Amino acid sequence: MLDNFFLLENIQKSVYTNEGKTIRVLDQVDINVENHEFICIMGPSGCGKSLLLRIMGGIDNMSGGKISFKGNVYEDGIDKQTKSDFGYVFQHDNLLDWRTVYQNVHLPLEFDKKSNTKKTDERERILNVLKLVGLDAYEKSYPRELSGGMRQRTAIARALVHNPSILLLDQPFGALDAITRKILSYELLKIWHREQKTVIMVTNNIEEALLLSNKIYVLSRKPSNVTHIIDVPFTYDERWTNLLEHPEYEAVTEELTGYLSERSEHENAHESQDNHSTVKSLDHYLASLGDIDHRVSC
Amino acid sequence: MIIILLLWEISTIAFHVDSKVLPSFTDILSAFQNKFIPIILPDLLITMKNLVLGYVIAVPLGILIAAICAQSQTLVKIATPLIIMTLVTPVIIIVPILIPFIGFDAKIKVLVVILQTAPIIILNSLVGFTNVKQEKLDLMKSYGASRFEIFRKITFMDALPRVFAGLELGCILSTIGAVSGDIAVGDGGIGTRIQMAASTLATDTVFASILSTCLLAIILFQVVVWIERNVIAWK
Numbered sequence: 001m002l003d004n005f006f007l008l009e010n011i012q013k014s015v016y017t018n019e020g021k022t023i024r025v026l027d028q029v030d031i032n033v034e035n036h037e038f039i040c041i042m043g044p045s046g047c048g049k050s051l052l053l054r055i056m057g058g059i060d061n062m063s064g065g066k067i068s069f070k071g072n073v074y075e076d077g078i079d080k081q082t083k084s085d086f087g088y089v090f091q092h093d094n095l096l097d098w099r100t101v102y103q104n105v106h107l108p109l110e111f112d113k114k115s116n117t118k119k120t121d122e123r124e125r126i127l128n129v130l131k132l133v134g135l136d137a138y139e140k141s142y143p144r145e146l147s148g149g150m151r152q153r154t155a156i157a158r159a160l161v162h163n164p165s166i167l168l169l170d171q172p173f174g175a176l177d178a179i180t181r182k183i184l185s186y187e188l189l190k191i192w193h194r195e196q197k198t199v200i201m202v203t204n205n206i207e208e209a210l211l212l213s214n215k216i217y218v219l220s221r222k223p224s225n226v227t228h229i230i231d232v233p234f235t236y237d238e239r240w241t242n243l244l245e246h247p248e249y250e251a252v253t254e255e256l257t258g259y260l261s262e263r264s265e266h267e268n269a270h271e272s273q274d275n276h277s278t279v280k281s282l283d284h285y286l287a288s289l290g291d292i293d294h295r296v297s298c
Numbered sequence: 299m300i301i302i303l304l305l306w307e308i309s310t311i312a313f314h315v316d317s318k319v320l321p322s323f324t325d326i327l328s329a330f331q332n333k334f335i336p337i338i339l340p341d342l343l344i345t346m347k348n349l350v351l352g353y354v355i356a357v358p359l360g361i362l363i364a365a366i367c368a369q370s371q372t373l374v375k376i377a378t379p380l381i382i383m384t385l386v387t388p389v390i391i392i393v394p395i396l397i398p399f400i401g402f403d404a405k406i407k408v409l410v411v412i413l414q415t416a417p418i419i420i421l422n423s424l425v426g427f428t429n430v431k432q433e434k435l436d437l438m439k440s441y442g443a444s445r446f447e448i449f450r451k452i453t454f455m456d457a458l459p460r461v462f463a464g465l466e467l468g469c470i471l472s473t474i475g476a477v478s479g480d481i482a483v484g485d486g487g488i489g490t491r492i493q494m495a496a497s498t499l500a501t502d503t504v505f506a507s508i509l510s511t512c513l514l515a516i517i518l519f520q521v522v523v524w525i526e527r528n529v530i531a532w533k
Contacts, residue, residue, distance in 0.1 A: 054436070057440050058439070058440065058442065059436050059439045059440050079442075080442035081442075083440060083441060083442040084441070084442075086440065088437070088440040090433055090436070090437065092433065094433050094434060094436075094437050096434070096452070096455070096456075097456075097532050098455045098456075098458070098530075098532045099532075107441075107451075108441060110451070111441040111442065111443055111447070142531075142532045143532075144532065144533075
């Protein structure tokens with residue numbers, strides 16, 4: 001039971017293009033998530049990592065494979081009742097413009113039919129999660145009145161309000177500026193620790209993945225498989241200190257960068273056949289900046 | 299506006315224009331003052347009754363038809379050209395077809411208003427209902443929401459500004475529909491009044507009636523705008 005908390009076996013997914021072609025995006029993906037873990041999923045763009053997350057959350061169907069969750073097996077994806085055990089955060093906050101912050105956070109409770117929460121309890125829960133993300137003073141504001149960071153905080157509060165066991169985050173800070181991104185990352189770390197949630201996050205950012213996760217799954221280009229699993233060795237307390245000075249930080253970063261750039265170089269080699277000079281000069285340029293991260297993560 | 303009215307006033311006096319051809323603006327105002335309550339108002343009220351009744355039926359009907367059409371892509375493709383066809387066909391020329399079915403009843407005027415108003419409401423609502431961001435629909439899928447819940451909580455609300463744009467246009471068109479109904483069917487109403495006054499060369503009454511119709515249309519339009527502003531508070 002315990003090691004079957006959230007298990008994805010052999011997940012396959014094909015999509016149909018407009019020209020009638022079938023493209024296999026997910027080949028055979030296996031992921032094993034333990035309770036209270038923080039997992040990051042990384043991979044080259046277009047590898048289907050967001051799609052994988054959508055399958056986990058029951059937004060998209062899978063073409064094959066099975067999902068086990070809390071001892072139940074789902075062959076056709078997570079069912080309707082179980083969906084209330086997931087909280088989903090999208091890349092763009094995806095708030096509903098016509099609802100206030102309070103009403104936006106209320107949304108998941110409107111579908112949580114099994115728990116007949118009273119109005120007063122609902123209010124308390126909503127105010128609690130708003131307090132958790134530091135927005136309790138803004139319950140009556142409309143999304144247009146909020147900054148990008150505040151909007152994404154609201155989205156996180158909305159994903160937490162129905163008390164799900166698993167949080168699914170699809171590049172949640174991708175649309176934010178660097179500083180807000182950093183602040184929200186630390187807040188997410190705190191929330192994860194305090195609320196004892198299981199978090200699965202798709203990200204492009206190595207630094208962010210190392211700061212937050214216990215385990216990083218690296219996907220290949222499509223049709224994708226899990227090629228590497230990295231255990232992140234930092235304890236919770238160490239994450240609040242300067243991780244750059246951690247003895248293992250450099251090694252882990254290099255390992256992860258290596259895994260990610262394997263594919264990236266393969267990609268470059270592929271492209272260089274028809275666009276040799278441009279790729280080469282761009283490579284030189286990036287190398288002169290010593291900025292390997294950018295090449296890998298974008 | 300004031301300059302145009304002044305020019306009008308001065309030129310009708312300066313060029314000795316016959317008031318049966320073009321009355322001066324002050325003539326119209328005095329006709330408005332003298333004839334509004336005894337002659338124009340009763341007819342205006344008949345037209346207004348048909349207009350409001352037709353509009354009030356056309357609004358939910360239009361939104362409902364759009365909501366049904368929006369459920370399937372094929373339906374949207376079939377419905378859109380049909381709606382545009384009804385939209386560009388002047389309803390006044392359909393009246394002769396309708397009379398054998400309904401007769402010279404007041405109902406026919408209400409029907410004309412509905413036919414004139416509903417298509418633009420359908421068209422605007424349909425555009426709104428079919429252009430909801432996929433991400434918002436995904437959010438609802440992540441809750442396992444039913445089709446009806448998705449429509450009620452997302453699609454309808456998201457489309458509301460567009461729906462209101464349709465309601466405003468519909469409000470303008472419903473005035474046109476009501477007056478052309480009067481003209482085509484006869485039997486009272488401001489359209490009939492304008493026709494009668496024109497045939498007896500009571501040009502000042504014609505203009506005063508047109509003026510009252512415009513005022514009525516503007517007031518109704520402002521009512522719809524006021525409702526919109528109160529409903530869409532988040533903009």
